[in-house]
Amino acid sequence: MHSLICRTTLSILCAWTIVRGQVSTDSLKIKAEKLSKEFIIVDTHIDVPEHLRDHWQDISHRTPDGEFDYPRAVEGGLNAPFMSIYIPAEEEKQGTAKKTAEMLINMVGKFVKDWPDKFAIATSPADVAREFKEGTISLCLGLENGAPIKNVRDVRHFYKRGIRYVTLTHALDNHISDSSYDTTHTWHGLSPFGKKLVLDLNRTGIMVDVSHISDDAFYQVIAISKAPIIASHSSCRFFTPGFERNMSDDMIRLLAKNGGVIQISFGSDFLSQTYRESQAAMRKNITDYLSSHNLVSRTPEARTFAKQYRKEHPIPHADVKDVVAHIDHVVKLVGIDHVGLGSDFDGVGDSLPVGLEDVSKYPNLIYELLRASYSDEDIKKICGENLLRVWSQVEGIAKVLRAKK
Numbered sequence: 001m002h003s004l005i006c007r008t009t010l011s012i013l014c015a016w017t018i019v020r021g022q023v024s025t026d027s028l029k030i031k032a033e034k035l036s037k038e039f040i041i042v043d044t045h046i047d048v049p050e051h052l053r054d055h056w057q058d059i060s061h062r063t064p065d066g067e068f069d070y071p072r073a074v075e076g077g078l079n080a081p082f083m084s085i086y087i088p089a090e091e092e093k094q095g096t097a098k099k100t101a102e103m104l105i106n107m108v109g110k111f112v113k114d115w116p117d118k119f120a121i122a123t124s125p126a127d128v129a130r131e132f133k134e135g136t137i138s139l140c141l142g143l144e145n146g147a148p149i150k151n152v153r154d155v156r157h158f159y160k161r162g163i164r165y166v167t168l169t170h171a172l173d174n175h176i177s178d179s180s181y182d183t184t185h186t187w188h189g190l191s192p193f194g195k196k197l198v199l200d201l202n203r204t205g206i207m208v209d210v211s212h213i214s215d216d217a218f219y220q221v222i223a224i225s226k227a228p229i230i231a232s233h234s235s236c237r238f239f240t241p242g243f244e245r246n247m248s249d250d251m252i253r254l255l256a257k258n259g260g261v262i263q264i265s266f267g268s269d270f271l272s273q274t275y276r277e278s279q280a281a282m283r284k285n286i287t288d289y290l291s292s293h294n295l296v297s298r299t300p301e302a303r304t305f306a307k308q309y310r311k312e313h314p315i316p317h318a319d320v321k322d323v324v325a326h327i328d329h330v331v332k333l334v335g336i337d338h339v340g341l342g343s344d345f346d347g348v349g350d351s352l353p354v355g356l357e358d359v360s361k362y363p364n365l366i367y368e369l370l371r372a373s374y375s376d377e378d379i380k381k382i383c384g385e386n387l388l389r390v391w392s393q394v395e396g397i398a399k400v401l402r403a404k405k
């Protein structure tokens, strides 16, 4: 009898604990939902224009693929996505960089023209704040790859066109900077023009973006820039040793000292070493098979084999908790004021983390931040306030620098 009472008491206790756990999980989820609508969410890197370049879809409605559209952005509480005006690295040599930039900027302009009740262009933090109140999504513009900028007139031109950050290069060294993906080291950092450009961007009020550039180039930017800088979509190299595209602890410390912000990128290969190693092993297996069967890569047969192999050997993705781990790492290194979000939605293939598959999922990230005991005020900073602070400072410093001339 005694043991029966004990067992009964125990099961009641267990049930109560489960119910209580459920209640607290549910209430945190409700709170995360609420905060996602109350706070301004800024995401500094979304590749919609590139995604739609060859594959037009009506993003004012829910689209069958892609990771950004109006209904899902509203669902996720996204307020200020930076549309990436992405210039493929090879376009510098082809001479088409400027034409591509104009075409993609026009495309974003057309979103606003066609759907003015849904989208508006934002060229300042003040625009973002006003449009947030008005209930439209602020489309901000970032130029990913400075290839179209050849002189200071181009800087002014793209400022007038709405560009508010410039990623100095992309996957290859260009006339401005070395790239983290290119082993040529053409300039050992920035070119002479690149060094001048950093100051021109400061004076014009355009944020300098250090994502994609080499380490040497980063250290030169940080020494030259008179204004805080951003990494529009980079994560922490601490978790992916040797991956220069992510930022080392030393670089994050210097970025924070400069007042800047690192916007964490969501691609699994930016977040997880396990994913990177599995991916490398898969690539090796595919290459070995192709060479042992005398198949040339990029031919239709090779592509079919690679596609089938990937389907049969899926690699487990990172998940939303990994993004929180990267945010935690930055916070522990330099405090809460220097980290934000730069997803790279529509830009990282199918490598997005579980729980962050598209722009409707920011509440999942907020939920994990709440679970990790971040305060509402901290979450507000991560979601957008930090980036908006840097943007305002860049505007203010530009005015001061121009007044000095």
Ligand SMILES: [Zn+2]
Residues within 6 Å of the ligand: 144, 212, 233
């Ligand atoms: Zn990129």
